Amino acid sequence: MSATVVDDLRRVLPAEVLVTDPDVIAGYSHDDAEWAPWQPAAAVVRPRDAAQVQAVVRACLATGTPVVPRGAGTGLSGAANATAGSVVVAFDAMDAILRIDPAERLAVVQPGVVNDRLRAACAEQGLWYPPDPASSPWSTIGGNVATNAGGVCCVKYGVTRDYVLALELVNGLGELVRVGRTTAKGVAGYDLCSLLVGAEGTLGVVTEVTVRLRPARAPEHTVVGYFDSVTAAGAAVAEVGRAGVTPSALELVDRRCLEAVDAWKNMGLTAEAEVLLLGRVDAPGAAGEAEADALVGCFERGGASWAARSADAEEADALFAARRLAYPALERLGPVLTEDVCVPVGAVPEMLTRITAIAARHHTVVANIAHAGDGNLHPLLITPAGDEAARNRAQAAFAEIIDGCLELGGTVSGEHGVGLLKLPGLAREQSPAVQAMQRAVKQALDPHGILNPGKAIV
Template sequence: MEPLLAELRTAVGPSAVLTDTDVTSAYERDMMPLAPHGSPLAVVLPSTAAQVQDVVRACAAAGVPIVPRGAGSGLSGAANALPGCVVLVTTRMNAIVEVDPANRLAVVEPGVVNLDLRTAVEAHGLFYPPDPSSYDWCTIGGNLATNAGGLCCVKYGVTTDSVLGLEVVLASGELLRTGRRTVKGVAGYDLTKLFVGSEGTLGVITRATLALRPLPQAPATLVATFDSTSAAGAAVTGVVRAGVVPSLMEIMDRSSVQAVERYLRTDLGAGAAVLLCQSDSGGEAALRELGEVARVCEEAGAELVHTTDDPAEGADLLAARRAVLTALEVYGTWLTDDVCVPRTRIADLITGCEAIAEDVRLRIAVVGHAGDGNMHPTIVYDPASADEAERALAAFERILALGLDLGGTVTGEHGVGKVKQAWLEREAGPVALRVHRDLKRALDPQGLFNPGSMFSPPREG
């Protein structure tokens, strides 16, 4: 492989090709502990799209697979290295190329950190909505590759809803431009949406044109506590039926609340569940929206409902929600699942997870985006114990089955990656899988990009 390494050094510069295993080991996997990973031949950090093209051409000529990677914040193993691959890291491509306030759009490179983009456009009175929980360190490229969601999805949608166009390096080394800068446009197939959520299996995203929104006003916040999961679920259903669309609606089960209370040394006053809502409609409009939410929660049997328009108090309440995974680390290593169910089945999912937790004798905390039904059951276990690790894996699989049985999907925002291929096949069916493979073969005939991620090659015979 020395000729390939020499070509890569010529393409991006010697300092941008890492081969020391003590260094490259940090790029072998993302945040999903279950996903397999291997040692790469090299980690390459290009700075321009032209350099990405040169890297792709060199790897294609050598028959060496490429695994595109952002910051490594993913939770599906989609960015995990394969033995002998080249990991192509886009974090050095971190320019905010343009902010166009008049047309409410931004053009960015894939290595831009989500929070940095949000901060930059705020200076223009604008807002970039997608806000994954790792928004302070995840990159836009990774968000695009996984079609990431976040807490604000209920009102503003997921990443694909904010993407106008892309530049993508194909397996041929050519640079494909998709989409447009206009608000509307239906010329040709929607190739932009094809690449968003493709988990690096079809190409390397090198630039994105993103739609922005006017900066919302400071949100008002509501917190409601319930003594039963069913009551909290009824409240969620009631809010949806009432036609209220808050900018955020999150749910935390008893186990999540207990972990956060211990970690933050606070008292949320919850029995079985907490519902947290925000409205960024501003002023009286926000308070009217949350007043309707409060009415629904009280009718559903809430023990306590509290509304505040104090930004600091609202931020503290939201911090409790964002702290759940960190709080669970007190008890052990966490393994977070990602299923999305109809909003009317959220209570059934939480109850089902409680039963699974009792059966496998492990802590399972459920927190999630109640506004869109995307739940994150999180299993806590000791990875040093083979028995606990086996039980954690069993719980992970059972939660996926539960999500499907409730009419849901095996991933709402984390992606399929290298841990859910069999579940994608079960959910999508053989015809859809054949179409996936046909698209992959058409765009990447050598299987160059991220082989083994999202779906496996078809079985012989």
């Protein structure tokens, strides 16, 4: 099958967009998910436009070849992992910002545009694109759309789905279609655009994205709290919810993460507590001052050993930078299995307590970072390289964390997607009837089953 599809691709594509070198293919055949299975693809295509993407899908339809869309490969669930004989469509060459419209407050981009690059381009025109995953310096808008990525700001401003207005895509029949709208309102038919956001490339191959923008916001005030345990920090998060404060960011970072980042980047960070909460508020003027003071009070009532507004903008920015760098810093210590559970905000203290107990029970090193303000927790399970027993313990802990999350009314993925790693958890989260509904949608939009098969649904 693979020889046939490669021959067909050679006939319909320019030579420079088709990659058949096995070493290069291997690099494109998986994302950053530790231990998620993958096999080398038959070919990689780096298209330059939507017509070339359509040609790929049609060639794969003719041969029954799986199509695996890929952004920057920063995913942590295996959603971009290739299967044997598949064709990976990598969007690194489709990276144009096509239009930024200040009047309509929207941007039109190709899927390979890096998140931070779009944000910077919008800022030049006094606009802001809020979704900001920790991978924003590297991840692409197409990948963010695939997983419905969130980030630091999503506690107040929402996730990728809240900003995607319209999509151009190639569907499972090889048709190039547009869904969504660019008007302020619209309820014409089913909301296929929202359905495709978070579908991990299983319902269509996105070739263009139109996103909503916001006006540039006021400068943020940063509040830092020190805590003796993740449980105490979780109690402070619950206090924030009870107080009715809506921070623009509320992040949890433990000492292990800060020390790993400092050892890597030599940023001069100090960790005078086991866990830090990093909060930000962005209401303008006196309202922002009052919000910051309220956040300090929440931290103190939650049990902070120290809490204060940061008077040093450089230090505050360094702490948030450390939060973003935690995952790659910890990767330097050994393979990292990353969780992405999300629980109701009121259940954050209990879930953090359970994670600590699970780590001890399975003799697994766990570092904790979290978008604590919306209950999205990212415990990072670290194992020594080549230690098979440690790997088995980490995987058992991973499964138990998912069980605990579901018991507390949570979900197996807040923003990384289901991919391959979360399929067993998804089967426990969704009823058989709901699983059947998901499969029916897949069958309708991808009747031949070639779009990223085996991912996202059970």
